Amino acid sequence: xxxxxxxxxxxxxxxxxxxxxxxxxxxxxxxxxxxxxxxxxxxxxxxxxxxxxxxxxxxxxxxxxxxxxxxxxxxxxxxxxxxxxxxxxxxxxxxxxxxxxxxxxxxxxxxxxxxxxxxxxxxxxxxxxxxxxxxxxxxxxxxxxxxxxxxxxxxxxxxxxxxxxxxxxxxxxxxxxxxxxxxxxxxxxxxxxxxxxxxxxxxxxxxxxxxxxxxxxxxxxxxxxxxxxxxxxxxxxxxxxxxxxx
Amino acid sequence: xxxxxxxxxxxxxxxxxxxxxxxxxxxxxxxxxxxxxxxxxxxxxxxxxxxxxxxxxxxxxxxxxxxxxxxxxxxxxxxxxxxxxxxxxxxxxxxxxxxxxxxxxxxxxxxxxxxxxxxxxxxxxxxxxxxxxxxxxxxxxxxxxxxxxxxxxxxxxxxxxxxxxxxxxxxxxxxxxxxxxxxxxxxxxxxxxxxxxxxxxxxxxxxxxxxxxxxxxxxxxxxxxxxxxxxxxxxxxxxxxxxxxxxxxxxxxxxxxxxxxxxxxxxxxxxxxxxxxx
Numbered sequence: 001x002x003x004x005x006x007x008x009x010x011x012x013x014x015x016x017x018x019x020x021x022x023x024x025x026x027x028x029x030x031x032x033x034x035x036x037x038x039x040x041x042x043x044x045x046x047x048x049x050x051x052x053x054x055x056x057x058x059x060x061x062x063x064x065x066x067x068x069x070x071x072x073x074x075x076x077x078x079x080x081x082x083x084x085x086x087x088x089x090x091x092x093x094x095x096x097x098x099x100x101x102x103x104x105x106x107x108x109x110x111x112x113x114x115x116x117x118x119x120x121x122x123x124x125x126x127x128x129x130x131x132x133x134x135x136x137x138x139x140x141x142x143x144x145x146x147x148x149x150x151x152x153x154x155x156x157x158x159x160x161x162x163x164x165x166x167x168x169x170x171x172x173x174x175x176x177x178x179x180x181x182x183x184x185x186x187x188x189x190x191x192x193x194x195x196x197x198x199x200x201x202x203x204x205x206x207x208x209x210x211x212x213x214x215x216x217x218x219x220x221x222x223x224x225x226x227x228x229x230x231x232x233x234x235x236x237x238x239x240x241x242x243x244x245x246x
Numbered sequence: 247x248x249x250x251x252x253x254x255x256x257x258x259x260x261x262x263x264x265x266x267x268x269x270x271x272x273x274x275x276x277x278x279x280x281x282x283x284x285x286x287x288x289x290x291x292x293x294x295x296x297x298x299x300x301x302x303x304x305x306x307x308x309x310x311x312x313x314x315x316x317x318x319x320x321x322x323x324x325x326x327x328x329x330x331x332x333x334x335x336x337x338x339x340x341x342x343x344x345x346x347x348x349x350x351x352x353x354x355x356x357x358x359x360x361x362x363x364x365x366x367x368x369x370x371x372x373x374x375x376x377x378x379x380x381x382x383x384x385x386x387x388x389x390x391x392x393x394x395x396x397x398x399x400x401x402x403x404x405x406x407x408x409x410x411x412x413x414x415x416x417x418x419x420x421x422x423x424x425x426x427x428x429x430x431x432x433x434x435x436x437x438x439x440x441x442x443x444x445x446x447x448x449x450x451x452x453x454x455x456x457x458x459x460x461x462x463x464x465x466x467x468x469x470x471x472x473x474x475x476x477x478x479x480x481x482x483x484x485x486x487x488x489x490x491x492x493x494x495x496x497x498x499x500x501x502x503x504x505x506x507x508x509x510x511x512x513x514x515x516x517x518x519x520x521x522x523x524x
Binding site: 087088090092093100101104109111112135 | 401402407411
């Protein structure tokens with residue numbers, strides 16, 4: 001895969017909630033084929049940055065381009081994986097129906113999903129290795145299974161970029177590893193940006209790290225050292241040195 | 247029971263009542279499921295109470311209160327829907343205000359209408375045995391409209407109720423879908439008012455669906471189970487209330503409430519004995 005096409009371009013972006021600046025002067029570029037980890041402590045503006053890239057919220061200042069277009073136009077190429085904890089676990093909906101939501105944009109406006117939509121959902125579930133869960137109720141699944149369902153939903157639209165928000169939050173270590181393995185495999189075909197507060201672990205899988213804490217503390221192009229990450233978290237953190245391949 | 251059957255066979259009013267009960271069951275099963283899963287019980291309450299305003303105005307000017315109810319329910323749905331989307335922070339306060347003011351307007355108009363004001367009570371608490379034949383036809387049309395709309399927009403409603411943000415990313419008009427859903431709930435409210443009256447509408451809108459949720463694996467299943475439960479509640483309510491001359495609406499609601507209570511207890515016991523499998 002060529003490494004020179006710009007997938008996301010964020011330039012001098014500021015964002016505020018009620019006058020409180022949560023992102024300040026963020027500039028970063030994601031290129032085709034990248035697997036970028038966006039790390040930072042809780043409340044550092046990581047999720048906000050994702051939502052700006054998706055065009056769900058608009059920056060106070062600065063410019064965002066996704067596949068050379070505005071976020072609203074570029075989002076058709078994005079598969080988004082939100083945090084599953086924000087979805088209602090008591091909602092009566094099957095895994096298949098959750099995955100099909102990812103085809104809503106392509107499916108006819110009224111009436112049922114077409115055969116092609118169901119076929120695409122089957123393929124996406126296969127890719128996320130959850131075909132056997134097809135008719136289970138979403139709310140009864142474990143955290144790791146839910147995560148895979150949401151990944152299948154993101155994949156069903158054949159995205160060129162996957163955005164994931166804390167994919168391993170409230171998931172135990174082994175399942176976490178499985179999910180990163182799957183992402184690594186997907187990265188052969190799609191560009192991936194994932195947000196996590198868990199720095200140590202993701203550095204084994206990603207090829208770039210952006211450290212956000214209101215400002216962009218370490219630029220992804222820089223060599224990542226313990227010092228820059230400590231600057232980001234403003235305190236010493238546990239870091240696995242051997243996994244850093246930058 | 248025998249006497250009830252006798253009345254049912256020989257008198258049109260009881261046949262009407264049963265038919266309205268069944269029409270209401272389908273509407274409350276289908277739309278009530280949305281109310282429960284989307285957690286918009288308070289919004290639905292706001293819509294139903296505001297309807298009294300429209301009924302009162304229609305009554306005062308000599309129009310059919312049912313037509314006033316349809317119009318005011320739709321207006322209330324759009325206004326309340328707009329308020330809940332636009333002024334999220336003050337949503338409950340504003341809906342509470344509309345709720346009360348709508349009712350107050352209705353009471354004022356009904357009070358000022360010349361003649362004997364017996365109708366106020368039947369608007370508030372329903373009088374299923376007094377519904378006229380021509381109203382039954384209008385209610386059947388409303389039922390058909392609700393079912394047709396849900397058939398056409400089922401996947402959109404499901405997506406928007408489950409994950410609004412993702413639906414927006416898929417290019418779905420989230421606002422228009424939500425407002426359409428509220429309008430269909432408003433029409434359901436109009437049907438249910440005929441059965442249990444304005445005050446008790448919320449019970450019929452939520453109890454069958456909430457009971458069905460314990461046993462349903464999907465939204466469609468929930469709608470079907472809730473409709474069947476609704477039919478059982480309304481029909482048994484009519485049977486139970488007939489001989490002792492109890493108000494039918496209140497009897498139906500008490501039965502629905504008891505069924506929900508029993509289902510909740512059974513569900514709790516089942517969860518305790520089997521561990522928490524589902």
